[in-house]
Structure formats: C-alpha cells, structure tokens
Amino acid sequence: TTDPLVVFTPSGKRGRFPKGTPVLTAARQLGVDLDSVCGGRGICSKCQITPSYGEFSKHGVTVAPDALSEWNSVEQRYDDKRGLKAGRRLGCQACVMGDVVIDVPPESQVHRQVVRKAASARTIVMDPATRLYYIEVDEPDMHTPTGDLERVARALKSQWNVPDVTTDLATLSRLQPVLRKGGWKVTVALHKASETAVPRLVAVWPGLHESGLYGLAIDLGSTTIAAHLTDLETGLVVASSGIMNPQIRFGEDLMSRVSYAMMNPGGDREMTAAVREAINALAVDIAKEADIAPSLILETVFVCNPVMHHLLLGIDPVELGQAPFALATSNALNLEARELGLTSLPPSASVYILPCIAGHVGADAAAVALSEEPGKSEDLVLIVDVGTNAELLLGNTTRVLACSSPTGPAFEGAQISSGQRAAPGAIEAIRIDPETKEPRYRIIGSDLWSDEEGFDIAAAASGITGICGSGIIEAVAELRLAGLLDSSGLLGSAEQTGTPRMIPEGRTHSYVIFDGTATGGPLITVTQGDIRAIQLAKSALYAGARLLMDEMGVETVDRVVLAGAFGAHISAKHAVVLGMIPDVPLGKVTSAGNAAGTGARIALCNLGARAEIERVVRQITKVETAIEPRFQEHFVAANAIPHKTDPFAELAK
Ligand code: FES
Numbered sequence: 301t302t303d304p305l306v307v308f309t310p311s312g313k314r315g316r317f318p319k320g321t322p323v324l325t326a327a328r329q330l331g332v333d334l335d336s337v338c339g340g341r342g343i344c345s346k347c348q349i350t351p352s353y354g355e356f357s358k359h360g361v362t363v364a365p366d367a368l369s370e371w372n373s374v375e376q377r378y379d380d381k382r383g384l385k386a387g388r389r390l391g392c393q394a395c396v397m398g399d400v401v402i403d404v405p406p407e408s409q410v411h412r413q414v415v416r417k418a419a420s421a422r423t424i425v426m427d428p429a430t431r432l433y434y435i436e437v438d439e440p441d442m443h444t445p446t447g448d449l450e451r452v453a454r455a456l457k458s459q460w461n462v463p464d465v466t467t468d469l470a471t472l473s474r475l476q477p478v479l480r481k482g483g484w485k486v487t488v489a490l491h492k493a494s495e496t497a498v499p500r501l502v503a504v505w506p507g508l509h510e511s512g513l514y515g516l517a518i519d520l521g522s523t524t525i526a527a528h529l530t531d532l533e534t535g536l537v538v539a540s541s542g543i544m545n546p547q548i549r550f551g552e553d554l555m556s557r558v559s560y561a562m563m564n565p566g567g568d569r570e571m572t573a574a575v576r577e578a579i580n581a582l583a584v585d586i587a588k589e590a591d592i593a594p595s596l597i598l599e600t601v602f603v604c605n606p607v608m609h610h611l612l613l614g615i616d617p618v619e620l621g622q623a624p625f626a627l628a629t630s631n632a633l634n635l636e637a638r639e640l641g642l643t644s645l646p647p648s649a650s651v652y653i654l655p656c657i658a659g660h661v662g663a664d665a666a667a668v669a670l671s672e673e674p675g676k677s678e679d680l681v682l683i684v685d686v687g688t689n690a691e692l693l694l695g696n697t698t699r700v701l702a703c704s705s706p707t708g709p710a711f712e713g714a715q716i717s718s719g720q721r722a723a724p725g726a727i728e729a730i731r732i733d734p735e736t737k738e739p740r741y742r743i744i745g746s747d748l749w750s751d752e753e754g755f756d757i758a759a760a761a762s763g764i765t766g767i768c769g770s771g772i773i774e775a776v777a778e779l780r781l782a783g784l785l786d787s788s789g790l791l792g793s794a795e796q797t798g799t800p801r802m803i804p805e806g807r808t809h810s811y812v813i814f815d816g817t818a819t820g821g822p823l824i825t826v827t828q829g830d831i832r833a834i835q836l837a838k839s840a841l842y843a844g845a846r847l848l849m850d851e852m853g854v855e856t857v858d859r860v861v862l863a864g865a866f867g868a869h870i871s872a873k874h875a876v877v878l879g880m881i882p883d884v885p886l887g888k889v890t891s892a893g894n895a896a897g898t899g900a901r902i903a904l905c906n907l908g909a910r911a912e913i914e915r916v917v918r919q920i921t922k923v924e925t926a927i928e929p930r931f932q933e934h935f936v937a938a939n940a941i942p943h944k945t946d947p948f949a950e951l952a953k
Contacts, residue, residue: 305399308332309352323349323391323402333409337487338434339459340392342374343508345382347391348408354400407534414535414905422671422902428515428532429650429907430491430598433460434508437484448475452488452501465490467501470638470647475504482506489513489598491650493634494911502598502648514538514592515599516583517900519664520608521545522554522688523712525578526894528901529586532599535905539590543582546574547611553688553709554607558621568616575611576641583644594644600637601904602653603896605662605689609653612640623927625659632914654903655914658922660704665691667899668863669920670913672892675700679858682845684881685896686711686864690841693920694848694857700916701851703923705844710837711769711866718766718813718824725765727824728869730813732778737799739778739813744768764814764822770869775826776834777874779811780941787940789835791828835939838880842943843934844925845882851923859888863895879942 303316306326313330324347327334338344371379374393378384391408406412414424435455440448449472456462467475478486487509490499513532518525526542550571551557561568587594602612606627610617615628632655638647654663654670665685669675672683674695683693690707693700713719713726720726724745731749732739740751743764748755767775779785784797791809794802801812808828817823849857860881862870872889875881881889892898902909925931942948 304354304396306330306396307401309401309403311404317396319395319397321396323347323389323394323396326396327391327404332404333411334391334404335408335410336392337432338392338508341434342378342390342393344434344510345378345384345390346408348384348388348405349391349394350387350403350405351389351394352401352403354396355398412535422673422898424535424902424905426533426535427906427908428513428599428904429493429652429910430489430502430513430515430532432487432489432509432513433462434485434487435459437479437486439484448479449501452479452486456488456490462490462499464498465501466498468636468648471501471503478504478506491598492907493650495907500648500650502650503595503646511592511596513599514587514590514597515601515904516586516597517897517904518579518582518600518602519667519894519897519900520575520579520602520604520612521664522557522605522608523548525575525582526897527582527586528897529590529592529597530901530904532905535901537901538592539586541582541586541589543578545608546578547571550574552714554605555621557611558607558617561616562618562621568611568618569614571611572614573641575608579612580642580644583642587644595646597645598649599904600642600645600649600651601900602651603662603664603667603900603903604653605664605691606656606659607662609656609662612653614640620659625924625926627656627659630656630658630917632910652903652910654899654910655917657702657917657920658924660689660924660926661691661702661922664896665693665702665704666913666917667896667903668892669693669700669702669916670899670902670909671895672861672863675916675919680852680854681859681861682848682857682882683861683863683892683895684841684845684867686841686862686866686870688712690844692841692844692848694845694852695920699852699921700919701848701921701923703844703848703925705840705925707837707840708833710833711773713767713769713772715833716767716772716830717827718822719772719830720766720768722768722770722866722869723765725763726768727764727766727771727775727813728768729871730767730771730774730778732775732782732784734782737782737784737797737801739801741771741813762816762819762821764816764824766822767813767824767826768869769866770871772826772830772834773878773880774871774874775811775813776831776941777877779826779831781877784811785831785941787942789831789939789941791826791831834878835941838878839935839938841880842882842938843931846934846938847923847925847928847931849882850930851921857882857884859890860884861890861892861895863892865894867891868893876948877942879938879940879946879948883942883946883948 307314335346437455489503517528528537529539550560633653635651637645637649654666685691690705730741810825810827814824868891937944
C-alpha cells in the first residue's frame with residue numbers, strides 16, 4: 301500500500317507520508333512555509349491550518365472530513381484558554397490519516413506578504429532577522445557540569461536544529477534568572493546578521509513569549525526624523541511618529557552642520573548627542589502610542605544621508621565637507637543599540653544601517669533604490685528624491701547611476717518670501733488664468749479652490765499663512781504659462797502685463813496672490829527673489845539629471861519617479877513646465893511617496909533585502925556633481941524656464 305498523499309495550498313507542495321505523520325512534520329519536510337514558535341508542543345498556535353479535504357486524526361482516532369472541526373485534547377485545551385477558530389486545527393496536532401489537502405492561511409506563514417495600500421508599491425515579504433524560539437532546557441546537574449548558556453545552545457540544536465549561537469554580556473546576565481523563573485522553559489530571540497551568520501541570542505523570556513516582537517524603521521533626515529514601529533510577525537506598521545531633528549540648532553542644512561563640526565571643537569559630539577537623545581525620546585513615544593514595552597523593540601533600521609549617518613555613528617563628518625568626500629565606511633553596518641547610545645532600546649537590540657552609495661549619496665538613496673528597484677526596470681527611469689539635497693538615480697536593467705544635487709531648501713518653502721513648510725494654512729496649489737491673470741488657489745486643510753462655491757474668503761483670510769514647496773513650484777510655473785514671467789525668469793511690470801496684480805518691489809516686480817492687509821491679514825506674493833531661488837534649485841536638480849543622462853549616453857528618459865514626502869505633492873505638469881525634471885509625457889511622471897522610508901521598512905522586515913541592497917549598491921555607478929565641470933554648464937543652461945536649449949513639449953501646448 302502506498303502512503304497517503306499530502307498536498308498543501310496555496311504553495312502546491314506535495315509528498316507522501318506514513319499515516320499518523322503530524323501536518324507540521326510533513327510541512328517541514330516539504331519546505332512548506334508553516335510557522336511555529338513552540339516547536340510542535342501545541343502552545344503557540346502559530347501552526348494553524350485549515351484541512352480542506354481528507355482524513356485527519358483526532359485523539360488518534362480517524363475522523364471524517366465533516367468532523368474536522370473537532371480537536372484533540374491539546375487543541376481543546378488551547379481553545380479553552382485562547383480560542384481556536386472553527387475549522388482550524390493546529391498543524392502540530394493534526395495527523396495525516398489518508399490523502400489530504402491542507403490550506404495554510406496567510407497568518408500561519410512565516411514569509412507572509414504584507415498587505416500594502418498603494419497598488420504600485422513593492423510588496424514586502426516577511427523574513428525578519430530576529431525570530432522567536434521556545435525551548436525546554438535541561439536543568440543543571442552537578443555530575444555533568446555545564447553552563448546554562450551551553451544547555452540553551454544544546455536545546456536550540458536538538459529542538460530547532462540551530463547549530464551554534466553566540467550572545468553578549470547584557471543578555472547573558474539575564475539568562476540565569478529567566479531560566480529559573482520559567483522552570484527551564486523559555487522563549488529566546490535569535491538575531492541573524494545574514495543568512496549564514498551565527499545567530500546571536502538577544503533576548504530571553506520565561507515560558508512562551510506571547511507579546512510579540514517589534515522593529516523600528518527610522519528615516520533620519522536633516523530636518524525631520526520619522527519612525528515607523530512595525531510588528532515583526534505581520535509586518536504591519538502599528539504606530540508612526542516624527543519629530544524635528546534637534547541638530548537644526550547647529551545649522552539648517554547639511555553643510556552648515558559640517559562647518560559647525562569644523563569650527564567648534566567637540567561640535568560633532570554635541571550633534572551626535574542631540575540626535576541620539578531625540579531618537580531615544582522618539583522610541584519611547586512611539587512604543588507608548590502602540591502600547592507596547594520598548595523592550596520588545598529588538599530591531600532598528602536607519603536610512604539617512606552621509607552626514608546624518610556619520611553623526612549618528614559618532615564619527616566626525618569633516619571629511620564629507622571637502623573633496624574627495626570620503627566616507628568612514630560605505631558598507632552596511634550591523635550594530636547593537638548600546639553601541640549607538642540608544643538607551644531606550646534593549647542594549648542588545650540590533651541596529652542595521654543601510655549602505656551608503658558615495659560621499660554625497662547616502663543610505664537614504666540606497667533605500668530608495670531598494671524600494672523602487674531601478675535596476676529591474678526595463679525602461680530607463682529617473683528617480684528623484686527631493687529634499688534639501690536631491691538624490692537622483694537613473695537606470696534600467698543594464699546600469700544604475702546615482703548622484704546628489706545641492707538644490708537647497710527652496711523646494712521646501714525655505715528662502716521664499718512667503719514660504720513655509722507644508723502645514724495647514726499654506727497655499728499648496730495655484731492656477732493663474734492666462735486671460736485675466738487672476739489666481740485661484742487651494743490651502744492645505746481645505747478641499748475647495750478659492751473660486752469654488754462654499755469657499756469662505758473671510759475665514760481663509762485669517763487662515764492663510766504662506767506658500768509651501770509644491771505651491772511655490774506651481775506658482776512659478778503658472779506665472780510662466782500666463783505670460784507674466786519670461787524665460788529668463790524676469791517678472792513683468794503692471795504696464796507690461798496689464799494686470800494690477802504685478803506690484804513694484806524696489807526695482808523688480810512681485811505678483812500678488814492674496815492681499816489680506818485691509819483686514820489685518822497677510823500679503824502673499826511671489827517676488828523676483830523667490831523666482832531666483834526656485835531657478836537655482838530647479839537648475840541644480842535638472843543639471844544633476846542631465847549629468848546622469850550624459851553618463852548614460854542618452855538625451856531622454858522613459859519615465860520619472862518623484863520620491864520623498866514632498867515629491868508626492870508636486871504636480872507633474874508644473875514640474876515639467878518649470879524644467880525641474882526632464883521633459884517626458886505627463887503620464888510618465890509618477891509619485892512613489894516616501895520611498896526611502898519604504899526601503900527602510902523592507903530592510904526591517906526582510907533579511908534577504910539587506911543582502912540585496914548591499915549587492916545592488918556595489919553595482920551603482922556614482923557620479924560626483926561637485927567636481928564635474930559639465931555640471932556647471934548644465935546648471936547655467938537650466939537656469940532659463942524651462943531651459944535654454946532643451947525642448948520642453950509641455951510649455952508649447
Ligand atoms: Fe506551536 Fe503547533 S507549533 S502550537
């Protein structure tokens with residue numbers, strides 16, 4: 301007689317097993333992705349399956365398919381304590397009694413896919429670096445003396461096939477009391493720095509640990525620090541939080557912070573202490589928000605630009621301020637929380653920092669590459685991450701190039717006369733009628749345009765506070781489209797343009813978007829200075845893109861991806877009219893949202909993704925804008941709106 305056939309869905313994996321084989325055992329042997337923390341002891345419930353066809357055992361007695369919801373005593377006990385869904389069985393308890401089909405529901409798969417909102421976003425597959433293992437450890441014995449750690453290692457080997465394990469002093473010092481408290485039954489967390497690395501014992505709990513494991517994905521920007529607390533079993537973000545980077549008091553932008561370190565002995569250490577303190581506070585806050593203990597945060601992933609990277613690590617960034625812009629290391633780093641002074645996290649918690657691409661192109665750009673995968677694109681894609689510095693990636697399956705460009709903070713609303721950060725009260729969108737030259741606009745916090753019915757001008761007058769980055773880009777592009785601004789970037793006078801909205805300002809002219817001065821409100825204008833600031837920023841961005849295109853030997857790109865929180869709000873049309881990005885059909889411009897943050901989450905949830913980005917980064921060709929003479933030429937040509945020589949089809953429409 302042949303053994304029963306066992307088929308697993310959705311994987312389709314199948315094999316024959318002797319009658320009485322537990323489903324978990326069959327799954328293991330076939331390489332089916334079925335979770336288990338307790339190793340088949342019937343207490344963790346991670347191994348739940350749904351029998352869909354065939355005969356399974358119950359109390360060692362064969363039951364008919366319609367009685368599949370009946371459980372054995374272990375399952376019954378589990379159901380009494382915690383509840384087991386009808387139709388579900390524990391894979392370690394149900395045994396195969398005949399030909400069967402077994403469904404593994406998503407929540408029982410270790411490598412489950414994380415459900416994400418955006419359809420275009422890359423899926424995240426769970427494969428975390430830190431995992432839980434429940435073990436039963438031999439008690440010490442005077443006659444065959446061995447240490448507690450050695451007996452833990454033996455249990456891991458015999459019960460989980462983990463060949464070797466290391467630990468550190470912080471965890472070792474907790475081991476003895478926890479083993480005794482748990483009556484020699486404990487759950488350990490093992491962290492693997494890579495697929496082949498010896499696992500490190502990073503935490504231990506008495507008995508079965510059931511309150512989960514968490515990780516932090518941190519996007520450490522020069523202006524803001526954003527963190528996503530992620531459940532390392534499901535991959536879901538359970539809380540998100542952000543704070544201002546306190547290093548701002550040492551300098552608004554990166555270069556001013558580097559010069560602060562250069563001019564002030566110990567300045568780098570001050571900035572390191574400030575950012576670490578902020579991260580510690582952020583970790584406490586976010587854990588509180590999710591109602592979990594910070595001690596459950598056993599993984600943290602950082603993405604950041606090179607200067608933030610060095611200051612986080614406690615390395616003086618002075619070399620990054622001068623050619624040849626050498627990084628202390630460009631490799632990815634596997635560290636422990638204690639080495640970075642992250643005292644709110646457990647001292648042994650692991651910290652992974654993505655690799656940097658070059659002295660000006662950091663781990664944040666690497667994270668964008670991980671999330672957007674330019675190297676897997678068939679068509680040539682330009683990815684632009686707009687911030688105080690713009691990071692650019694250009695590539696397809698043959699090659700990927702990267703550079704950064706010093707756009708300055710104008711795109712974020714800084715250095716703009718009425719500029720402000722994107723916040724309620726800021727004008728975020730604007731249209732100017734080419735005939736009447738009259739503006740209409742939309743304010744953050746309101747869905748209505750200013751000329752729509754229901755728009756309350758009086759309320760708006762007291763609510764408008766300025767123009768944010770996306771608003772100023774639209775304003776400049778709209779001024780150009782309405783013929784109020786010439787291609788050199790000069791605003792016309794009221795006489796030249798025929799509209800009283802142009803008012804003199806010294807020897808130049810400004811365009812009035814909103815005048816609330818009669819009622820004590822603000823006067824919101826676009827000045828000639830604003831135009832110049834935007835011209836500088838957009839020329840730098842475009843010149844960076846052109847430099848990459850030169851290097852690639854192309855005149856056009858197939859599509860453009862705007863990344864970054866700000867990128868999500870830029871209108872493609874206005875970006876092209878302004879000549880910020882290369883001229884592509886508008887349908888070919890997409891937004892990727894916070895791609896660096898997504899990359900951090902991918903690296904947090906998936907160990908293989910870390911190996912992948914480390915490999916990808918080594919293959920990216922870096923182009924250094926600061927020393928490239930052509931950058932200057934491209935910059936000057938891109939000063940015109942949209943450009944001195946390059947054709948821009950959108951404006952001609
Ligand atoms: Fe833990 Fe089945 S493996 S309950």
